[in-house]
Amino acid sequence: MGILTDYFAAPDDARAAVAAHTGPSAPDPLTAQPGFATVERTGIDPFVVLGSLASLLTGRPYREVTADARHGSLVASVGDEGPWVVSVTDTLVGALAGSTPAALEQVAVRWSATEELAGSDPAALAQALHRLAALCVRADDAGHQVYCWTSL
Template identity: 35%
Template sequence: MSVLTDYFSAGSDGVAATAVDYVDGQPGLLDLTPEDVAAGKALYRVSPDEATRPRVKVAHSRTLVVQSKGVDPTGLARLEEILTGRSYDEVSADPRQAALIGPARHEELDGGMVLSVTDTLRDALASLEPSALPQVAREWASAEFDATAGDSLTLFLVALTELARRAAADSNRLYCCISF
């Protein structure tokens, strides 16, 4: 199964939860129509290398979205450990670490869900110096992925860091919409 991740910021959990909502057949916060999701999955089948590269888009709602494949919010715990010095267990115990934001009930999971990203990680990313990104990506790749993933993780971190900076400046939180 192909899992696509869309990282974004929102002012509240309630607003973030609309990323998976359809109201009167219209997409929610991220403007992800079934066709958008299908196109992302098709890209992965046709060109896996291209699909795994992070892409930045601005949704019709003007929400900045960092699209990725293979970096789900549970994997961000190790990144947060690297950036903040908090232990992995402490990060994992944070109630906002990959907490289910939407839909409200597990029974309503139907092709997508929204998970939270900790404010601690948002702040650490927002203050990260651009020159440190390649080294952080290499450490994260070695700890969580494959050591050869450093270059692709650097691209992801560049985009996620910019998203975190904007979120922090607007007093927003970070989230991830997962489509499967």
């Protein structure tokens, strides 16, 4: 069984933390507000694999990318096997939001050649990147941040 990953946009860490209990696309049971804009079941781990993506997109070294305080930072946790909500860096959100479709296609090819994604289909990765980029554009336009809901 693999790790489940949904990426979503929320106004802040406090609101994003609610998703740890309900899932990001479910309405908030306390406020009845609708769920967050979500890209479901990406299969993209928010730690190593997303760090590799950020390094490729920004040209920054992997160590620098993962040293960012918001890279995979725990926002909320329900238990030892999750679900958890972790943050995505503003730098990566900006890079995805500002990328052209052609640039995303090129990055997907390079990304598929990384150790973590060896053997992955670049076209499938590009499709996931297009979905994530669209979410990042929405988040950026709304002044929101991006998070990953993840569970075993």
